[in-house]
Amino acid sequence: MATDALCFRGTVLPDGDVRAVYVVEGRVTYEPVADATVVADDVWLLPGLVDAHCHVGLGKQGAVDEQEQERQATADRDAGALTLRDCGVPADTRWIDGRSDLPQLLRHGRHIASPKRHTRDIGVEVEPSGLVAAVETEIARGDGWVKLVGDWIHREKGDLAPLWPLPELTAAITRAHELGARVTAHCFGEEALPDLLAAGIDCIEHGTGMLADSIAVMAERRVAVVPTLINIARFPQIAEMGAKYPAYADHMRALHRTVHERVRAAYEAGVPIYAGTDAGSEVLHGRIADEAQALHAVGMSAHDALAATSWGARSWLGVSPGLDEGSEASFVAYSADPHDLAVLRHPTHVVLRGHVFRP
Numbered sequence: 001m002a003t004d005a006l007c008f009r010g011t012v013l014p015d016g017d018v019r020a021v022y023v024v025e026g027r028v029t030y031e032p033v034a035d036a037t038v039v040a041d042d043v044w045l046l047p048g049l050v051d052a053h054c055h056v057g058l059g060k061q062g063a064v065d066e067q068e069q070e071r072q073a074t075a076d077r078d079a080g081a082l083t084l085r086d087c088g089v090p091a092d093t094r095w096i097d098g099r100s101d102l103p104q105l106l107r108h109g110r111h112i113a114s115p116k117r118h119t120r121d122i123g124v125e126v127e128p129s130g131l132v133a134a135v136e137t138e139i140a141r142g143d144g145w146v147k148l149v150g151d152w153i154h155r156e157k158g159d160l161a162p163l164w165p166l167p168e169l170t171a172a173i174t175r176a177h178e179l180g181a182r183v184t185a186h187c188f189g190e191e192a193l194p195d196l197l198a199a200g201i202d203c204i205e206h207g208t209g210m211l212a213d214s215i216a217v218m219a220e221r222r223v224a225v226v227p228t229l230i231n232i233a234r235f236p237q238i239a240e241m242g243a244k245y246p247a248y249a250d251h252m253r254a255l256h257r258t259v260h261e262r263v264r265a266a267y268e269a270g271v272p273i274y275a276g277t278d279a280g281s282e283v284l285h286g287r288i289a290d291e292a293q294a295l296h297a298v299g300m301s302a303h304d305a306l307a308a309t310s311w312g313a314r315s316w317l318g319v320s321p322g323l324d325e326g327s328e329a330s331f332v333a334y335s336a337d338p339h340d341l342a343v344l345r346h347p348t349h350v351v352l353r354g355h356v357f358r359p
C-alpha cells in the first residue's frame, strides 16, 4: 500500500549523526518506512529556525492587513524560521494559528509604554499606576509573554530614560509570573537595566546598554538577551533622525560603537543569547540567516550561533528542541554543513508540520 511517508537522509544537527529521517503524518520517526519517497539525500538537517524577535503584523506605518501579514510570515518560513517570537504588534494575527503552512507565532500582545514614550499607535500607553492591569490585559492577548518598553527618548531630558519606577515594575513582573507569563523589555540604554533586572525581568530586547554589572546579574539569573544586531546597525540613522536632541543622538551613536564588545562580553559571561531580526519595522522579514552571521561576527562560535538560531532558542521557548522520535516534523535541510553560516541563506527544503516547501 502506498504511503505518504517522506524520507530525508543526512546529518542531523545538533548531534551530527547521519540518519534517515522519516516524516509520517507530520511527525518525525526513525522507524524505516519501506515505500517512503526520498525527498533529499546527503543533506544537513537543522531543527526549525527561530526568529526570537520579530513583528508579524507590523510595517513601517504601523499595523498591516492580513495579506501583508501572510507575506511577512511566508518570507520568514521560506528562510527556515518556523517559530516566530512576535515581540508586540497592534494587529490581530490569530488567524495565522489556523494555517498549517505558516510559522508558529508566540505573541507578546501589544507593547506596553507610558504616554508619549513610544512610537505612536503601536503599543498601549498607561501611567505607571496602570502597569499591572495593562500587563494582565496583554498576557490574555499573547502566548505566554508580555513586552514592556523599558526605555525610550524622554524629550524634556533630551536622552534615553527609563519609563517605569521600580515598585510598579516589580509589581507588574510579579503579577505576570503569577499568571505563568514571562516578561521582556525593549531596552537600548544603560540606565533602565538595573531596575528591570531587580524587578525580575526574564529577557532583554536589544540590550545595547549592558554594562559589566548588568551582565553579571543576567548571567547569574539566566536572563536572556536578544540583541537584534541587524537592527542595531541602523542606530546611526536613528541618531540622524533624532538630531534635534544632540545628547540622544550622541548616545545612540555610542551604543552603536560599543554593541559588539558588549554582546561579546555577555556571551563570554554566559548570558543566554538568541537570534532575532526585529523584522516588521525597517528590517524586512526573512533575514534570520543575516542575524546568525551577525552573532558569529560579534564573537559567538558558529555552533553557538546555530544554537541561538535553532535548537537552543527552541528549548528556551518551550518548543521541542531536536528532531526526536515523534516530534513535529518542522526542520530545515541544507546542501552543506550550516556551521558555515552562509549556508543558512539557502535552504534546499523547509519542512513545516510535515509539509515540504522549496524556497
Ligand SMILES: [Zn+2]
Binding pocket: 053, 054, 055, 087, 278
Ligand atoms: Zn522589535
